[in-house]
Amino acid sequence: MLRALAITIGALVILALAVVAIGVGVRSLMTPVVDGIHHRKGQDFALIERGRYLTAVADCASCHTIPGEGRPFAGGRRIETPFGFVAAANITPDAETGIGTWTDRQFDAAVRQGERRDGKPLYPAMPFPYYSRMSREDVLAIRAYLDTVAPVRNPVTSDLLPFPLSIRAGMLAWDALYFRPGEFRPDDTKSPEWNRGAYLVEGPGHCGACHTPKTWLGGDENAQKLRGSVIQGWFAPNITNDSTRGLGRWSPDDIVEYLRDGHNRLSAATGPMAEEIALSSSHMTDADLYAIAAYLKDQRGGSEATPPARSEDAAMAAGGAIYRDVCSACHTPDGRGVPYLFPALAASPSVRSRDPTTLIRIVLRGARSVATVREPTGPGMPAFGWQLDDSEVAAVLTYIRNSWGVAAAPVTAEEVHTARTRLAARSE
Amino acid sequence: MRLHRRDLLASTAVLFGGITAHASIVSGALPWQPSAGTPPEPARPGPWLFFTNEEAAAIEAIADRIIPPDPQTPGGKDAGCAVFIDRQLAGPYGRQEGLYTAAPFHKGKKEQGPQSDAGPAEQYRKALAALDRYCRANRNNRAFADLSDAEKDDILAGLESSRIALEGTNGKEFFEAILKDVQQGFFADPLYGGNRDMVAWKMIGYPGARYDYRDWVSRHNERFPLPPVSIMGRPGWMPGKA
Secondary structure (H helix, E strand, O other), rough: HHHHHHHHHHHHHHHHHHHHHHHHHHOOOOOOOOHHHHHHHHOOOOHHHHHHHHHHHOOOOHHOOOOOOOOOOOOOOEEEOOOOEEEEEOOOOOOOOOOOOHHHHHHHHHHHHOOOOOEEEOOOOOOOOHHOOOHHHHHHHHHHHHOOOOOOOOOOOOOOOOOOOOOHHHHHHHHHHHOOOOOOOOOOOOOOHHHHHHHHHOOOOOHHHHOOOOOOOOOHHHHHHHOEEEHHHHHHHOOOOOOOOOOOOOOOHHHHHHHHHHHHOOOOHHHHHHHHHHHHHOOHHHHHHHHHHHHHOOOOOOOOOOOOOOOOOOHHHHHHHHHHHHHHHHHOOOOOEEOOOEHHHOOOOOOOOOOOOHHHHHHHEEEEEOOOOOOOOEEEEEOOOOOOOOOHHHHHHHHHOOOOOOOOOOOOOHHHHHHHHHHHHOOO | OOOOOHHHHHHHHHHHHHOOOOOOOOOOOOOOOOOOOOOOOOOOOOOOOOOOHHHHHHHHHHHHHOOOOOOOOOOOOOHHHHHHHHHHHHHOOOOEEEEEEOOOOOOOOOHHOOOOOOOHHHHHHHHHHHHHHHHHOOOOOOOOOHHHHHHHHHHHHHHHHHOOOOOOOOOHHHHHHHHHHHHHHHOHHHHHOOOOOHHHHHHHOOOEEEOOOOHHHHEEEEEEEOOOOEEOOHHHOOOOOO
């Protein structure tokens, strides 16, 4: 981990020096932002309401509000990145510590170009590469809504990254490599619903921020779009239409229910996705959610190599015994679970994802599903880390990944051991 | 003083009117923490934690008379009953943690529980010492563990019927305590040191810490095929040992 970070930092320095000129050039070539001072629309309710909706769609609160503090958008939440922590800014209209004195142009430049008011680049922990797809009108609607929230005086020190990542100019090189600015352009060969979905997924919804695999510098592997990635100690699963590891066996209704209610007949949301649902997609209209489903169902899953189904070996036999004794009471012996209550492991893309990070975490520490208006129970799974040792966790996960007619790579006791050690340092 | 109906109603109204009811709406989800709960701590194998070697020998001898070994099932000693009692007496149970143990002490009824500041650990220690004195005084200076089975049974029966009195302690109460504790050690989860390899559960056909028998609700007069499972698992859980 340390070695990887050292390599990352070293390479980033070289890139920063070598490409900074190009980076500056790219910045100057970016879509020009229409100049203009910030006009307070004041009582334009329709605009403010649209902005409120888009603020939920863009999930601004996820980073800019510390949960449970009662100070919406006051910033200060520490956002974990593979390179260190970044603190989210105060985006309340406070004149001194928020964005109260920013012009619309400055706000738009921050959201869509990743440029701070002082001209320095933002770290892409702020998902401006996605927000860049949004229309200026939508961005300014968000601005209009943020103008209406209570101003909070809360100075935030956002520079928490270690040297040399602390040199923001280095991000110009990153931008040159990974930032492709520009508004979303509809595809005329697709339906309006598909295009709306594409706009939401690629723009404000910024699904790829978690679900698209990252390069070693944290940029999107665009060839692998939405095919799953490790983030903050979880694996955000493949959400393409892949029939084994993605949403191929989910109907559009399944996707809509999951995003709106956190639960469907097959699955339940936990971890960062539970937070996303609570703050963002549960507030979206059904029409927008069906649009997202239409777009996701049209994403090719690629051809992930599926390992051959495992024969009856020692891990499968032990895993089967553990599953029968411990797991089957809720998830049922045939892996079909109980709709809207206990996930169907036999039909879960997460269970068969190429990376077992989420599975190991849930077995070791338990999990809590999200409680929403339509599914208010929020059932949880207890922790089994005290009861199952590393080889037993590995065996039962290998079993559920290779039962009920599908196959995935086995989980090793070493992987479980590493995860157990790392999880010990995480609060939640 | 005469109480008028009107006064009563009025004062009642004042009384209840003065209490403001506070209702609150719980919304969202209940609090949740990862790795929550207080899992049981498995008894570790190793030396005695409470008993001396001599005390342990006496307990093991008693356990083997209460549950004698037979060709199918080990007795109380080999099942680990003494280990179970040892770990219990060394832990919170032996120290009477959570119980009110201050004076005054009155002789109570049986249903009122122990009325003494001496917890189970102290009472075991006193009783075992008294038993040892009794055996050495009356059985040719031998310890309880060195007696023949018939002699052991005679003494245990004597304690149970109060025919034999122990010096400075109540022999009948001691017998009742150890009878109960040996049974608990024999049938409790192996996690706690007794019921080694789930021998007691295998003997009576108890399938252990399982919690789903929906498949079996309607299958009468059929033997449940799965082996017993302890809280900490069973041999079949270990890859390569199924």
